[in-house]
Amino acid sequence: MKVAVVNSRISLIIDNHVVDVERASDGALSSDPETLWAQWGALLAFAESGVSAAGHPELDADALQRPTPLPVQxxxxxxxxxxxxxxxxxxxxxxxxxxxxxxxxxxxxxxxxxxxxxxxxxxxxxxxxxxxxxxxxxxxxxxxxxxxxxxxxxxxxxxxxxxxxxxxxxxxxxxxxxxxxxxxxxxxxxxxxxxxxxxxxxxxxxxxxxxxxxxxxxxxxxxxxxxxxxxxxxxxxxxxxxxxxxxxxxxxxxxxxxxxxxxxxxxxxxxxxxxxxxxxxx
Known part of the structure; x- marks a missing residue:
């Protein structure tokens, strides 16, 4: 699973396409980067469920941001x-x-x-x-x-x-x-x-x-x-x-x-x- 923050939203990168996790999961997952670790297990399960890149936009590298919330340490x-x-x-x-x-x-x-x-x-x-x-x-x-x-x-x-x-x-x-x-x-x-x-x-x-x-x-x-x-x-x-x-x-x-x-x-x-x-x- 490749997880990125794209335009301030948690997304999966699949075949160079951006899958916004909140939209693709019909709201079951949050796109807020601050929720990344609380829902990490759910993200893994979602990625393994066979989610497709079809219909999702291609990645614009300029939209990538720091892929994690600011670490404690x-x-x-x-x-x-x-x-x-x-x-x-x-x-x-x-x-x-x-x-x-x-x-x-x-x-x-x-x-x-x-x-x-x-x-x-x-x-x-x-x-x-x-x-x-x-x-x-x-x-x-x-x-x-x-x-x-x-x-x-x-x-x-x-x-x-x-x-x-x-x-x-x-x-x-x-x-x-x-x-x-x-x-x-x-x-x-x-x-x-x-x-x-x-x-x-x-x-x-x-x-x-x-x-x-x-x-x-x-x-x-x-x-x-x-x-x-x-x-x-x-x-x-x-x-x-x-x-x-x-x-x-x-x-x-x-x-x-x-x-x-x-x-x-x-x-x-x-x-x-x-x-x-x-x-x-x-």
Whole structure:
């Protein structure tokens, strides 16, 4: 099931057509995005009932919005790909390195990222969306509390991030306005082989590939991350986990690279879709 918010209404994306769930269900489901998690199970059942795209409008990508209500919590995971740890010159973490992605930074597809410096970097990431309130979840049960996967970017202002010297400001450096886009939609977890998650992930800047990897190379996989977090904090339905980035970030290159106004950025994950972001001057 692909679930999107189109013109502020919950919709299913079927064969590139937009099925407004309230209209298609004769009012049994609500189109209000704030009701997404309360009716997630009903949405799954509706999608599995054989609803057709026939007679529904084709998707206008410009109408897509952030595919979830604003999350209560956003979590980022640092150094979670071996090659990224190597390019950063840092030791492999013994446990997940967690930092906040403050929810005010989380936006949708085709958002404009406004930057004021030459220190903003990219990080293509798989984003996990929690489907139920939960605490103390085992690794074995972790997938049962995940509703969906989506595409994300963990944009990072490296000057702000490292202005603390030996004590980096990870949350502040990675939570500027528009620094956490997700989308273009949610893909329900039943669409994936969670026994061995293998999804290509790539990022392009103005059509030039900068990152290319596969989520199978995560150091701490999705169940480990979900369980680790849930044993320390209450997870809420709709919370998002940015699972880390692979090698190829701008500041891992020689010379260092960065985002610039006018850049067109595309982050793509196999089986999910492409998240587009436009960079402009602030």
């Amino acid at each position: 956003g979590f980022g995971i640092g150094l979670n790909y071996l090659d990224h740890a190597e390019e950063s010159g840092l030791d492999l973490p013994a446990a997940p390195m967690v930092f906040p992605k403050f929810s005010s930074c989380i936006v949708g597809p085709d958002a404009v990222l406004r930057i004021a410096s030459e220190s903003v970097d990219w990080e293509a990431e798989l984003v996990v969306v929690i489907g139920v309130d939960c605490f103390d979840v085992s690794v074995e049960d972790a997938w049962s509390v995940v509703a969906a996967l989506t595409v994300g970017q963990d944009f990072s202002d490296r000057v702000i991030q490292f202005e603390g010297g030996a004590n980096p400001q990870m949350g502040l450096g990675k939570s500027g306005p528009g620094f956490g886009p997700i989308g273009p939609w949610l893909v329900s977890i039943d669409e994936f082989d969670t026994s061995a998650l293998k999804l290509d992930i790539s990022f392009t800047q103005n059509g030039v590939t900068k990152q290319s990897s596969n989520v199978e190379h995560l150091i701490f996989d999705v169940p480990t991350l979900v369980s680790f977090l849930s044993k320390r904090v209450d997870l809420k339905a709709g919370d998002v986990i940015y699972t880390g980035t692979a090698a190829g970030i701008g500041w891992g290159r020689t010379p260092k690279e960065h985002l610039s106004p006018g850049d067109v950025l595309e982050t793509t994950i196999e089986g999910i879709g492409t998240l587009r972001t436009i960079v402009a001057a602030r």
